[in-house]
Amino acid sequence: MSATMVRQAIRELPAAPHSIGTMREGHLHASLKERYLEPGDTVEAAVGAYVVDIIRGDLIIEVQTANFSSIAAKMRDLVSSHQVRLVYPVPRDLWIVKQSQIGDGTVSRRKSPLRRDIVDVFAELVSFPELIMHKNFELDVVLTQEEEVRMHIVDGHRRWRRRGWARVERRLLDVIETVSLRNVADFMALMPATLPDAFLTSDIAEALGRSRRLAQQVAYCLKACGLIEQVGRRGNAIIYSRCDAVRAAVAPPSTP
Numbered sequence: 001m002s003a004t005m006v007r008q009a010i011r012e013l014p015a016a017p018h019s020i021g022t023m024r025e026g027h028l029h030a031s032l033k034e035r036y037l038e039p040g041d042t043v044e045a046a047v048g049a050y051v052v053d054i055i056r057g058d059l060i061i062e063v064q065t066a067n068f069s070s071i072a073a074k075m076r077d078l079v080s081s082h083q084v085r086l087v088y089p090v091p092r093d094l095w096i097v098k099q100s101q102i103g104d105g106t107v108s109r110r111k112s113p114l115r116r117d118i119v120d121v122f123a124e125l126v127s128f129p130e131l132i133m134h135k136n137f138e139l140d141v142v143l144t145q146e147e148e149v150r151m152h153i154v155d156g157h158r159r160w161r162r163r164g165w166a167r168v169e170r171r172l173l174d175v176i177e178t179v180s181l182r183n184v185a186d187f188m189a190l191m192p193a194t195l196p197d198a199f200l201t202s203d204i205a206e207a208l209g210r211s212r213r214l215a216q217q218v219a220y221c222l223k224a225c226g227l228i229e230q231v232g233r234r235g236n237a238i239i240y241s242r243c244d245a246v247r248a249a250v251a252p253p254s255t256p
Helices: 003-011 027-036 068-079 118-125 184-188 201-208 212-224 244-250
Strands: 042-047 050-056 059-063 083-099 106-111 137-152 165-181 228-234 237-242
Touching: 027 050, 027 059, 027 083, 027 137, 027 165, 050 068, 059 068, 068 083, 083 118, 083 165, 118 137, 118 212, 165 184, 184 244, 201 212, 201 237, 212 228, 212 237, 237 244
Parallel strands: 059 083, 083 137
Antiparallel strands: 042 050, 050 059, 083 106, 137 165, 228 237
């Protein structure tokens, strides 16, 4: 299918939360793919045992709106022989839209107090942290404004969740920023500049203003790909430090 045909299919997507376009994609996935499409791209193409979103010359572009765990094997296989750019949306601003089960209108719409940022991608990168520095791996984190559409499930095993409200759709409202992560400097720029030479995950959490859990995921990923290393312990806590090669890569150029 050509890029022009895909764009037309996306524009014709109905607004109902259960809508599926001609390519059986959710609104968020289809909208992001449309933004990346360029003339001459091949869409929904087979590469070995997999179907990929976009092929542009030697580059594979894959949009992932769900957990990375579901594509871990696919990513490892593809980067072994292809250049792969993974596109992942992170909703900075999110509105919760509740609709009735029969789709006869919106029950309510409110803005979520939760705000996410680029660093949240580490919560997914734990599925394949060794690929972060792979020469064939690129990552675009797209900071978005989204609607999350929920529908009341009268029956089914998800009835107990959110008092019976289940997420059925994510809708893209706007793109705030796209951060391309390609090298050591790009990933280390996500680390707080105020971190000391030797630091704990609690230091990362405090500097980011985020949970200890996310800080642990950041440290796990950066250690697994060789950007930070364990240099000691403080009680049960691991002490980390930037690797020497990382220091050299992110150091400002010396003045003559």
